[in-house]
Amino acid sequence: MHLRLPTLAFVCTGLLGAAIALIFFYAPTDANQGFSQRIFYFHVPIALTSYACFGWGAWKALRYLRTRDERADLESYVAIHQGVIFGGLTLVTGSIWAKASWGVWWSWGEDQLVLFLVLFLFYCAYFMLRFSVDAGPARANMSAVYALFGVALIPVSFLAIRLSRSFIHPIVFNSHGPQMAGSQFFTFCVSLAAMLALFATLYQVELAGKRVDAHVRELRELLA
């Protein structure tokens, strides 16, 4: 643990630096959208990382319900916390991109962005739920159930938004694989790896903090 976090932070810094360098100096400028298209390399990896956070949180929730291990509950909470932060960033970067390429801050035609709004609302309520119930097994149970409902809601909402949409979102990935040049795809992959590493680092940092917090509370109870 003491070794892992600095290593992770180091790898994360390196990857982020490499990603930023690639995005601004290596990736070709898009013929249609010009320079502003480069935000794609931030926006989409952040969005995918956010899904990864929610998925990880749900996995830990399932682990909690199976094993009743309090650590899994804390890990689930921290993953969802990070997911909400990345989700918020997705909304912000998506908004900026929409403004740059379509001249509007918000477009209901963008499936992914609308989905993130729904998920953002859903997972913000997770915190409301968690903070309104006293700490203990009951709270951990409810949080876990809610986290699992979240991953069920993602595909259902996605389908719902698809059904209600108008067609203006550029589809970068379709059933024929990524429609990107090799250099673009490479930049995208590095950026995705960087965001995932950032998530892993922040996750470990927050987890370490929360664990220390819990430990201090235990010690204080022993002293009292």
Place this chain on the structure above:
Amino acid sequence: MTYAADVAALARKDLLLELRAKETLPSMLLFVIAALTIFHFALPSGTSHAAALGLLWAAIIFTALLGLTRAFVAEREQGMLDALVLAPCDRSAIWLGKALAVLAFLVAAEVVALPAFAAFFSGLDGRTVAAVALADIGIASVGTLFGAMAVAGRARELLLPLLFLPMAIPIVVGGVGGYLWFLALYDAIFVVLSWAAFEYVVSET
């Protein structure tokens, strides 16, 4: 007692309670009629059927929310949820009984609301009625589970809309678009999930 008998007894208890106290259903009925009246004035005259239909779905979701916030009030005030959890029956039966009672209230409210909507606005077709029926199942199952979560918290009535509304967005999409298969899919997923998850929501260990 068998599982079905447990469920029937629990649902019967809720319906009997409502029949005696008459708290939830009259307020749901009044609310939905008042909401439709407000929508009449909120919509500009001569709006399309689609616009009115959208507001019908908003009215249904909020009426359901009104009923759902009341669903666990009796359990909470009398500490009855603990007693139910201690009772020698499967805990998911508590959920099923409650969900059936909520469903009955919803259907009763809509039996009044849908004809009122047809009279106030531009009529009603069979597809919408079918969509409402399917949506009710999803609303009742997810709403009952989240209602049980919300009563455990300090925020209570405040919490349920926050938990429930994001879950209701797909229902509204399916309802407004008339996608019956999608509503059926939603029901199938979330009925099973709620049924399986309820045990964890009420247990303290």
